[in-house]
Amino acid sequence: MTQLSKVLLLVSGLMLASCANTDRFASGTSSDGADGYGLGESEVIGDPAPLNEEVAEFIDMVGDRVHFAVDQSTLDPSAREILTAQADWLFGNAGYTVVIEGHADERGTQEYNLALGARRASAVQQFLIAQGIAPERLDIVTYGKERPIEICSVESCYERNRRAVTVLLAAAG
Amino acid sequence: MTRAIAQALAFSLYPLLICIPMTAAAQGPLRIEITEGVIEPLPFAAPTFIALNPNAGDLAVRITGIIAADLANTGLFREIPSQAHISTVTSFDSPVQFSDWKAINAQALVTGSVDVTPDGVLTVTFRVFDVFSERPLGQGLRLSASRASSRRLAHKIADEVYSRITGEGGYFDSRVAFISEAGPKDARRKRLAVMDYDGANVRFLTDDSTIVLAPRFSPKGDTVLYTSYETGRPGIFVIGLADGEKRALRGTPGTMTFAPRFSPDGSKVVFSLSQGGNTDIFSMSMESGALTRLTANPAIETAPSYSPDGKRIVFESDRSGTQQLYVMPADGGEASRISYGPGRYGTPVWSPRGDVIAFTKQRRGRFHIGVMRTDGSEERLLTASFLDEGPTWSPNGRVIMFTRESRGSAGVPALYSVDISGRNLRRVPVQGAASDPSWSPLLR
Numbered sequence: 001m002t003q004l005s006k007v008l009l010l011v012s013g014l015m016l017a018s019c020a021n022t023d024r025f026a027s028g029t030s031s032d033g034a035d036g037y038g039l040g041e042s043e044v045i046g047d048p049a050p051l052n053e054e055v056a057e058f059i060d061m062v063g064d065r066v067h068f069a070v071d072q073s074t075l076d077p078s079a080r081e082i083l084t085a086q087a088d089w090l091f092g093n094a095g096y097t098v099v100i101e102g103h104a105d106e107r108g109t110q111e112y113n114l115a116l117g118a119r120r121a122s123a124v125q126q127f128l129i130a131q132g133i134a135p136e137r138l139d140i141v142t143y144g145k146e147r148p149i150e151i152c153s154v155e156s157c158y159e160r161n162r163r164a165v166t167v168l169l170a171a172a173g
Numbered sequence: 174m175t176r177a178i179a180q181a182l183a184f185s186l187y188p189l190l191i192c193i194p195m196t197a198a199a200q201g202p203l204r205i206e207i208t209e210g211v212i213e214p215l216p217f218a219a220p221t222f223i224a225l226n227p228n229a230g231d232l233a234v235r236i237t238g239i240i241a242a243d244l245a246n247t248g249l250f251r252e253i254p255s256q257a258h259i260s261t262v263t264s265f266d267s268p269v270q271f272s273d274w275k276a277i278n279a280q281a282l283v284t285g286s287v288d289v290t291p292d293g294v295l296t297v298t299f300r301v302f303d304v305f306s307e308r309p310l311g312q313g314l315r316l317s318a319s320r321a322s323s324r325r326l327a328h329k330i331a332d333e334v335y336s337r338i339t340g341e342g343g344y345f346d347s348r349v350a351f352i353s354e355a356g357p358k359d360a361r362r363k364r365l366a367v368m369d370y371d372g373a374n375v376r377f378l379t380d381d382s383t384i385v386l387a388p389r390f391s392p393k394g395d396t397v398l399y400t401s402y403e404t405g406r407p408g409i410f411v412i413g414l415a416d417g418e419k420r421a422l423r424g425t426p427g428t429m430t431f432a433p434r435f436s437p438d439g440s441k442v443v444f445s446l447s448q449g450g451n452t453d454i455f456s457m458s459m460e461s462g463a464l465t466r467l468t469a470n471p472a473i474e475t476a477p478s479y480s481p482d483g484k485r486i487v488f489e490s491d492r493s494g495t496q497q498l499y500v501m502p503a504d505g506g507e508a509s510r511i512s513y514g515p516g517r518y519g520t521p522v523w524s525p526r527g528d529v530i531a532f533t534k535q536r537r538g539r540f541h542i543g544v545m546r547t548d549g550s551e552e553r554l555l556t557a558s559f560l561d562e563g564p565t566w567s568p569n570g571r572v573i574m575f576t577r578e579s580r581g582s583a584g585v586p587a588l589y590s591v592d593i594s595g596r597n598l599r600r601v602p603v604q605g606a607a608s609d610p611s612w613s614p615l616l617r
Contacts (some may be wrong), residue, residue, distance in 0.1 A: 045405025073450075099405075106578075109519040109533050109562050110387065110609070111432040111445065112489065112496055114407060115452035115473040118429060122450020141406045142429060142447065146384050151358035151582040153559070 045099055045139060049168040054093055058168060062089045065165040066124065070107075070158075073119035075127055083124060086166055087131035099139040100124045101165045105158035106145045117142030124164045139169075214251035215280050215338065217244060220262045221255065222285035222297065229295075232320070233287040236297060236327040240283065243331035243345040243371070247572075248597030250338075253279050265298060274304045281310070283334055293320040297327075301334050311337045324373060325616065332615070344567040345370060348613040349574065350388035350397045353377065354586060354606035365399055367414060370567075370612070372602040378412055379419075387563070387609045389434050394613040398433040398442060409433045409444055423462040432475050436503070437483045443467070445475040454488055456503075467505035478522045478530075479503060480547070487511070487521040487530050487547075498532060500547065511549030520563055523547075525614075526570035529593070533562040533575075542575050544593055555595040559584075563608070568615045574601065576608040 049055050058064060063086070066079035075083065090096065102121030104113035121140035129135050150157035219241045224233040244250040260273035265286040274282050285299035300313040314333060318326045325346055332343025353366040353375070362381035365388055368374055378397070379385055386400040386407070394414075401410050403421070407429045412419040422430065422442065433444035436456075443456045454467045454474045468474040472492035479486055480503075487500050493510065496517040501508035512518040516536030523530055527547075534541040534554060540561040545552040560578040567574070571593060578586040586608040588601040601610075 106560065107538075108535070109476070109489075109496075111475040112473060112491075112519050114429075114431050115445065115447060115475050118447040118452060119450045119473070126450070140450070143384075146361070146386070148359050151584075153580045153582075153584065 045141065046097070046169045049096065049170045054096075055168055058086075058089055058093075058166075062086055064167070065163045067159060068120055068162045068164070070105075070162070071116070073116065073123045075123055080127065083127045084131060087128050087133055090128070090133050090137065095171050096168045097137045097139070097171075098166050098168055099141055100128075101147075101167060102140065102142045103147060103161055103163050103165070104145045105161040106148065106153070107158060108145065110144060113144035114142050117144045120162075120164045124166065214245075214249055216251050216253050216278050217281035217283065218253045218258060218274060218277070218279035219244075219283040220258055220260075222287045222299070223262065223265050225286050225288040228291075229287045229289045232289060232295065232323055236287060236323055236330075237285070239324060239327035240331045240334065243328060244334060246371070246597075246599065247335070248592055250281075253277055265300075269302055269307075271302075271304055271307045274302075279304050281334075281338060285330070289320055294318075295320045295323055295326065297330060299330055299333075301337055324369065328369070328371075341571065342569040342615070344569045344572065344612075344615065346616045347568050348390075348394065348616065349565075349588075349601075350390055350399075350611045350613070351588060351603070351607050352385060352388065352609040353603075354608055355381070358582065358584060365397070365412070366607075367397070368603065375604065378414075378417060387432065388611045390611050390613045391435050392437055392439045392614060394616060397611070398435065400431040400433070407431045409442070411442075422457060423464075425464075432477065434478055436479050437481055443477040443479065443486060445477070454486070465504070467501065468508070476520045480523045481525055481527045487523055489519045489521060496535075498530070498545075498549070511545070511547070512552075513549060514552055522564050522566060524570040525566050525568060529570075531564035531566065531573050533564065542573060542591065544573075553595065555591050555593065556589070556598060561589075563610070565610050565612045567612055574610040574612055576610065578608070 063082040066075065066082050100121040102117030104116045121142055125138045125140050128138055148161045150160045219237055221237045222233040224230040241252045245252045257277050259276055260270040262284055265284060269282065282302040282304050283299060285297055288296045294317065296315060296317045298313065298315040301310040303310045316326055316329060328345035331345045335343040347370045348367055349370055350367045353364045354361055356362045363385050364377050364381045365379040365385045366375055366377045384402040388397045388399040390397055396411050396413050398409060398411050400407050408424055409422040409430045410419050427448060429447040430444050433442050435442055441456045441458055443454060445452050446455045451471055452473045452475055453469060454477045456465045456467055470492055472490050474488055474490045477486050477488040484503050485500050486503050487498060489496050490499050496519045497510055498512040498518045498521045499508040499510050516534050518532050518534050520533040521530050529544045529546055531542065531544050534543050539557050541554040542556045542561050542564050543552060543554040558577055559580040562576055564573045564575045572590050573593060574588055574590045576586050577589045578584055585606040588603055588607045588610050589598060590601055591598045
């Protein structure tokens with residue numbers, strides 16, 4: 001009973017997350033007409049792992065995200081604790097690769113927030129590498145202020161939007 | 174006269190607009206010196222242009238309306254409504270009753286005629302008068318185009334009237350590329366779109382299957398750069414407006430690119446490249462794809478914009494600890510900081526006139542659009558709100574369009590424009606939410 005309600009919560013949480021991230025996995029590229037300065041080597045990021053017990057454990061028990069102070073990309077002690085647990089989990093689940101999403105709140109200009117999101121995602125990536133996770137398992141992407149999870153315009157919402165989310169990817173086919 | 178009309182018809186099968194001088198006249202004394210800043214708009218009258226055949230009646234009303242709206246929306250002119258007119262213009266060539274126009278204080282008068290042939294060739298003839306000196310202001314002109322181009326033709330006439338009275342280039346016959354938005358803040362759908370400068374003729378260039386950001390017109394106005402998440406990470410694309418064909422700029426594995434802008438000659442693109450968490454500025458040859466690094470700094474360097482002569486680049490960097498504006502040579506090298514006021518400065522854009530730089534400023538929780546001289550002096554803030562950002566210049570460097578987003582969970586972005594004097598703040602009439610405007614050069 002309690003277990004069931006927990007699963008439902010997890011599922012709804014994941015559905016929200018996937019709604020917020022639909023763009024990341026858009027299929028199709030514009031490779032046609034790839035002459036001159038045509039599409040280069042920028043490979044497409046893979047699909048997120050489907051929800052299963054492992055993924056649910058990672059999100060629910062380990063914690064898939066860390067938060068940042070205004071304009072900062074430094075990892076505070078609580079963030080480092082979460083990321084240490086993420087590294088442990090990734091050691092034990094070697095089949096997963098991840099993409100780390102960097103996000104910013106709405107109180108900044110678009111270009112700066114894209115760069116700031118890249119900094120935050122990179123800070124997480126570097127921490128996980130330092131914990132011994134192979135760099136090739138850790139991709140990064142910035143969303144700037146494009147994908148807030150909270151939509152109100154107060155600090156309590158902003159601080160939840162200033163985040164880096166470690167998203168597990170489906171095993172490459 | 175007959176020969177002139179024949180000429181107009183011969184050219185009108187092409188989508189080009191042609192101008193034929195009708196009468197020579199000295200430049201009149203009527204002038205708005207807009208560099209001084211105009212407080213009182215100049216009153217003008219534009220009686221409905223004469224329809225030369227029954228089929229031209231609706232067109233005449235529409236074209237006259239567009240011309241009057243273009244002029245009035247600048248804030249520099251005020252239209253005297255037709256109900257106040259004393260004279261009724263019944264023939265384009267009959268003498269102007271200047272006393273009637275003086276009596277209602279119309280300082281400028283625009284008269285015209287509209288003709289349309291059965292096969293859809295539209296011809297508009299117009300004159301501008303300085304009412305108080307009772308003289309024509311410049312030459313009368315005849316413009317011809319296909320009927321489908323009637324809005325453009327009206328904008329061209331308004332540009333001509335604007336130029337004659339202000340002595341500056343116009344900006345009405347131009348387009349704006351922008352991002353059309355839908356859906357709530359946490360699930361925004363974005364599409365690349367282009368429209369006339371006044372919000373008419375919206376055309377969508379992409380669907381909403383992926384995030385698209387920040388379109389930037391090419392100097393010729395034929396292509397648009399933008400940033401897309403098509404591959405899952407931000408990357409720069411270029412799309413042709415005529416054929417809708419899009420191509421990705423050459424990427425480098427493990428990097429993300431954004432904030433592109435063309436060089437003034439269109440041969441290069443300058444942009445931000447983010448690698449390993451660090452964002453620097455690079456340029457790329459459009460022809461060869463050759464990449465040149467312009468900054469090498471652990472700070473965030475982004476939002477580059479060329480000077481109109483192509484020799485310098487203004488950009489933002491947080492190398493001092495906060496976002497500030499810097500200018501460097503176009504091929505890289507030492508950058509000098511130009512912004513020193515309190516607050517943070519971003520998204521600099523060099524004016525097409527070359528003398529000032531527009532920017533976004535954040536201070537004490539508010540966002541402003543402002544301008545400063547290229548050495549950072551004479552900073553002036555033009556707007557203030559919860560979130561203003563991303564200025565773009567009108568082709569004549571007189572007006573700035575930008576994004577204003579309202580506060581809260583129901584917050585939506587909209588396009589606004591403001592005169593560089595800080596007056597005449599207006600919402601650009603676009604259906605639905607819109608952001609990231611990029612103003613085209615004047616169309617040809």
